[in-house]
Amino acid sequence: MSESDILLMENISKSFPGVKALSEVNLSVHRGTIHALMGENGAGKSTLMKILDGIYTPDSGQITFQGQPVTIDNTQRALQLGISMIHQELSPIPYMTVAENIYLGREPLSRFGMIDKRKLNANTKALLTLLEININPTILMKDLSVANTQMVEIAKAISYDASLIIMDEPTSAITEREVAHLFGMIRSLKAKGVTIIYITHKMDEVFQIADDITVLRDGKHVATVPATQTNKVRLIMMMVGRELTEMFPKEYAPIGEVVLSVRNLTRAGIVEDVSFDLRRGEILGIAGLMGAGRTTVIESIFGVHKIDAGEIIIKGRKTQINSPTDAIKNGLALLTEDRKRTGIMGVLPVRDNMMIASLPKYEKKGFLDGRLIETTYKQEKSRLDIKSPSMHQLIKLLSGGNQQKVLVSRWLLTSPDILILDEPTRGIDVGAKAEIHRLMSKLAQDGKAIIMISSELPEILGMSDRILVMHEGRVGGIFERKDATQESIMQAATGHGLDAQARQEEMTA
Amino acid sequence: MASTTTPQALDKNFSREWFNAFIRKYAIVLIFVAMFVGMTFLTDAFLQPRNLFNVVRQISVVGLIAIGVTMVIITTGIDLSSGSVLALAAVFAASLAQQPDWHDAKYPGLVVPVIVPIVVALAVGALCGVINGGMIARFKIPPFIATLGMMTVARGFALIYSNRPVSGLTDTYNFIGQGEIFKVIPIPGQPPLGLPIPIIVLALVAVGAHVMLNQTRFGRHIYAIGGNEQAALISGLNVGRIKIGVYTIAGLLSGLAGLVLSSRVGSGQPGLGVGYELDAIASAVIGGTSLSGGIGTIWGTIIGALIIGVLNNGLDLLNVSAYWQTIVKGSIIVAAVIIDERKNR
Numbered sequence: 001m002s003e004s005d006i007l008l009m010e011n012i013s014k015s016f017p018g019v020k021a022l023s024e025v026n027l028s029v030h031r032g033t034i035h036a037l038m039g040e041n042g043a044g045k046s047t048l049m050k051i052l053d054g055i056y057t058p059d060s061g062q063i064t065f066q067g068q069p070v071t072i073d074n075t076q077r078a079l080q081l082g083i084s085m086i087h088q089e090l091s092p093i094p095y096m097t098v099a100e101n102i103y104l105g106r107e108p109l110s111r112f113g114m115i116d117k118r119k120l121n122a123n124t125k126a127l128l129t130l131l132e133i134n135i136n137p138t139i140l141m142k143d144l145s146v147a148n149t150q151m152v153e154i155a156k157a158i159s160y161d162a163s164l165i166i167m168d169e170p171t172s173a174i175t176e177r178e179v180a181h182l183f184g185m186i187r188s189l190k191a192k193g194v195t196i197i198y199i200t201h202k203m204d205e206v207f208q209i210a211d212d213i214t215v216l217r218d219g220k221h222v223a224t225v226p227a228t229q230t231n232k233v234r235l236i237m238m239m240v241g242r243e244l245t246e247m248f249p250k251e252y253a254p255i256g257e258v259v260l261s262v263r264n265l266t267r268a269g270i271v272e273d274v275s276f277d278l279r280r281g282e283i284l285g286i287a288g289l290m291g292a293g294r295t296t297v298i299e300s301i302f303g304v305h306k307i308d309a310g311e312i313i314i315k316g317r318k319t320q321i322n323s324p325t326d327a328i329k330n331g332l333a334l335l336t337e338d339r340k341r342t343g344i345m346g347v348l349p350v351r352d353n354m355m356i357a358s359l360p361k362y363e364k365k366g367f368l369d370g371r372l373i374e375t376t377y378k379q380e381k382s383r384l385d386i387k388s389p390s391m392h393q394l395i396k397l398l399s400g401g402n403q404q405k406v407l408v409s410r411w412l413l414t415s416p417d418i419l420i421l422d423e424p425t426r427g428i429d430v431g432a433k434a435e436i437h438r439l440m441s442k443l444a445q446d447g448k449a450i451i452m453i454s455s456e457l458p459e460i461l462g463m464s465d466r467i468l469v470m471h472e473g474r475v476g477g478i479f480e481r482k483d484a485t486q487e488s489i490m491q492a493a494t495g496h497g498l499d500a501q502a503r504q505e506e507m508t509a
Numbered sequence: 510m511a512s513t514t515t516p517q518a519l520d521k522n523f524s525r526e527w528f529n530a531f532i533r534k535y536a537i538v539l540i541f542v543a544m545f546v547g548m549t550f551l552t553d554a555f556l557q558p559r560n561l562f563n564v565v566r567q568i569s570v571v572g573l574i575a576i577g578v579t580m581v582i583i584t585t586g587i588d589l590s591s592g593s594v595l596a597l598a599a600v601f602a603a604s605l606a607q608q609p610d611w612h613d614a615k616y617p618g619l620v621v622p623v624i625v626p627i628v629v630a631l632a633v634g635a636l637c638g639v640i641n642g643g644m645i646a647r648f649k650i651p652p653f654i655a656t657l658g659m660m661t662v663a664r665g666f667a668l669i670y671s672n673r674p675v676s677g678l679t680d681t682y683n684f685i686g687q688g689e690i691f692k693v694i695p696i697p698g699q700p701p702l703g704l705p706i707p708i709i710v711l712a713l714v715a716v717g718a719h720v721m722l723n724q725t726r727f728g729r730h731i732y733a734i735g736g737n738e739q740a741a742l743i744s745g746l747n748v749g750r751i752k753i754g755v756y757t758i759a760g761l762l763s764g765l766a767g768l769v770l771s772s773r774v775g776s777g778q779p780g781l782g783v784g785y786e787l788d789a790i791a792s793a794v795i796g797g798t799s800l801s802g803g804i805g806t807i808w809g810t811i812i813g814a815l816i817i818g819v820l821n822n823g824l825d826l827l828n829v830s831a832y833w834q835t836i837v838k839g840s841i842i843v844a845a846v847i848i849d850e851r852k853n854r
Binding site for chain 2: 355368414
C-alpha cells in the first residue's frame with residue numbers, strides 16, 4: 001500500500017445463497033480523491049460498499065484503512081473509523097424532524113439527560129447552512145420532497161466528519177440543479193481532504209467529478225483508470241465486455257400475429273408514453289437500468305398498478321385490466337421479479353404454491369380432487385425437473401432455482417398465451433438458469449408470446465427476438481435481434497443513444 | 510456429508526430426524542396427553558365420564574369461536590369482537606325464544622318456531638362479521654382496530670337491546686344447550702349418559718371447517734393470503750372478498766356460540782362471553798396457529814381448547830384458586846408461542 005492510499009480492499013469475496021456476488025475484488029483509493037465505482041446492475045458495486053460500511057461481512061479478503069488492517073463488523077465500527085455512507089435507498093424516519101433524523105443516536109443531551117432540542121436544532125441549522133442546504137431543521141421528514149430527503153441524507157453522512165464518504169447513486173432522485181449543488185459540496189469536501197467513493201451509472205457525472213474510475217463486472221474487478229485517460233465508449237465496453245459464456249440462445253420459433261399491443265402507457269412520474277407490440281412465438285426482451293420503469297410497465301399491464309393513460313389491446317380487442325384477476329382471465333401470466341416478496345408463499349407446501357393460480361381446474365363438485373392435484377404435481381415435477389422430496393415440502397426449504405421452477409409451473413398451469421417474466425433467472429444457479437432459458441424457447445415454439453425483463457445483457461441478447469430498452473420511464477429504443485449489441489443497448493439505457501443525441505441536436509438547433 | 514457415513518449412521522440420522530419432525534408436529538398433542546395422564550393420577554374425579562363430558566361441554570362455546578378465529582389468524586388477521594358478538598346474538602335469539610306468558614317477556618305473547626331464534630343468532634353474528642371484513646378489506650383498517658371497534662359497539666348494542674337478562678326461555682330452545690341424545694352410555698348407580706348437543710355441534714363444525722380449509726378452493730385461498738398476500742393478489746385471488754368471507758364465517762360462529770351459550774344457561778344476557786375472544790385466540794395459538802399467517806389447523810385449535818379446558822377443570826379439582834389458574838393459563842399461552850417461534854426458525 002502506498003502512502004497516498006487511504007483505503008485498500010484486497011481479494012474481497014462474498015457469496016449469497018445461489019449467487020457469487022464478489023470474487024477476489026481489489027480496490028485501492030487515493031487519499032483526497034473522488035473515486036467512481038461503475039458497473040452494470042448486479043456487478044457488485046453496492047455489495048462491495050456495504051462490506052466497507054460493515055453491513056455485510058466478506059467471506060474472505062482484507063481491508064486496510066488509513067494504513068491499518070481493519071475488521072468492520074457493523075456500521076458503528078465504520079463510523080468510528082471515519083467511514084460513512086449515503087445509501088441508494090433512503091430510509092428517513094417520517095414522523096421525526098430533519099434535525100432528529102440527522103443526529104439520530106448522537107443527540108446532544110442537557111444536564112439532566114434529556115435531549116437538548118435547542119442545541120440539536122442549532123447544530124443542524126449550522127450544518128445545513130454550511131452546506132448551503134435550505135431546509136428548516138424542525139420540519140418532519142415526511143413533509144420533504146424526495147430530492148430534499150436525499151439532501152438531508154447527504155448532510156447526515158457529511159455530519160459524521162468522516163474521512164471517507166461512500167455515495168451510492170446519490171443523484172438518482174434529485175434534479176439537475178441539486179446535482180450541481182451536490183457536486184459543489186463534493187468538491188469542497190475534497191478540498192478539505194475528504195475522500196469520496198461515488199457509485200453511479202451516469203457517464204456525464206463521472207467525467208465531471210471523478211479523479212479515478214474502477215469498473216466492476218459480474219462481481220470481479222475489471223480495471224481502475226484515471227478519468228482523464230478513458231472515455232465513455234471505452235467505459236461502456238469495460239462494463240459490458242464480458243465473454244458471452246453461459247449463453248443459451250433462443251432456438252428458432254415461427255413468429256406469428258400480434259397478440260398484445262401496448263399504446264401510450266403512462267403512469268405519472270414513473271412511466272411515460274410506452275408503446276410496443278408483442279407477437280405469438282416471440283420473446284421481447286426489456287432492458288434498462290434499475291429505476292428505468294421496466295417493472296412498472298409490466299405490472300401496469302398486469303393490473304397491479306392503475307394506469308393514468310394508455311391502451312392495452314389483447315388479440316385485437318381493447319381490454320380493460322383492473323386487477324391481476326382480469327389479466328389472468330385474458331391469458332396473461334406474470335412471474336414477478338422479487339421471488340420472496342411477491343412470489344412464493346414460504347410457509348406453505350410446494351403443492352399450494354404450484355396450484356394457487358389454477359385451483360378451479362382441480363375442483364369436482366366444489367371439492368378439490370386430491371388425486372388430480374397429485375398427478376398434476378408429478379407431471380410438473382418431471383416436466384420442469386423440480387427437485388423436491390414431496391408436494392408437501394415447504395417451498396421455503398427448496399433452493400432458489402427450484403422455487404423459481406415451481407413459480408413458473410404456477411403460471412404455466414393457468415395456460416397463458418402471454419407470459420411476462422421479470423428477471424426470471426435472478427439469483428438462481430447456472431444450471432437452473434439454463435433450464436429456464438430452454439423452457440422459454442420451448443414455450444415460444446409452442447406459440448406463447450413472452451416478455452422478459454432482465455438486467456443481464458448477455459441474457460437479453462441471447463434470448464430476445466427484439467429488445468425494448470427503457471430509459472427514465474420512456475422507450476429509449478427498440479432493437480431487432482440482428483441489430484442489437486451490448487454497446488447499443490447500454491447507450492440507449494444510459495440516454496446516450498441516438499435519441500439522446502437527436503434530442504440534444506434538436507435543443508441546440 | 511463425509512464419505513465415511515455408514516448405512517447404519519444414515520439410518521440413525523434418518524430416524525432421529527423423523528423423531529424430531531414428529532415431536533415438532535405433535536408436540537401439542539403430547540403435552541395434552543401428558544396433562545391428561547397427570548390429572549388422572551392427581552385426582553379421582555377427573556377420569557369420570559361425566560367430568561370428561563363436562564370439560565368438552567365447557568370448551569364447546571370457546572371452541573366454536575376459536576374455529577372462526579383460527580381462519581382469521583391464518584389470513585394474518587385477528588378478531589377481538591367474538592365475545593361481544595356472542596352476547597349480541599344471544600340477547601336477540603333469546604328474546605325470540607321466551608315463553609309467551611313469561612312475566613318479563615320482551616315480546617309478550619310472541620310464539621315463533623325455534624328455527625327463528627336460531628336463524629337470527631346466526632344472522633346477527635354473520636352481519637357483524639361482514640362489517641368487520643368490510644372495514645378490513647375495503648377501508649384497509651388494521652384487523653386489530655376494526656374488531657376492537659366491533660367489540661365495543663356490539664357489546665353496547667347488546668346492552669341497549671336488553672339491559673337485563675332475557676330469561677324464561679322455552680324448553681325447546683334450552684334443549685340446544687342442555688339436551689343430550691343417544692342416552693346409552695352406562696354409568697354405575699346413575700341414569701345413562703348421553704351426548705350433549707353442544708359437543709355434537711362443535712364436532713360437526715370442526716369437521717366441516719377442517720374439510721373446508723383443506724379440500725376447497727376457498728380454504729386454500731385462506732392459507733395463500735396468509736402465506737403471502739402480495740403473491741396471492743398477483744395470482745389472481747380476490748383477496749378482499751376472501752377476507753370478508755373469513756370474517757363473516759368467524760362472526761357466524763360467534764353467533765352460533767351465542768345461541769349455544771344462552772340456551773345452556775337458560776337466558777340471553779348482554780354480559781355473556783366477556784373475554785371469550787382471548788380464550789379463543791389462546792386456543793388457536795396453543796394449537797399451533799401462527800400469528801404471522803399461513804399456518805394453522807382446526808384439530809390443533811381443538812387440542813388447544815381442550816388443553817385450556819383440562820387445565821381449568823383439573824385446577825378446579827385440585828382446589829387451586831381462580832387467581833392462580835389465570836397465572837398458569839397465561840404462562841402456558843406464552844410458552845406455546847415460544848415453542849411455535851422456535852419451530853418456525
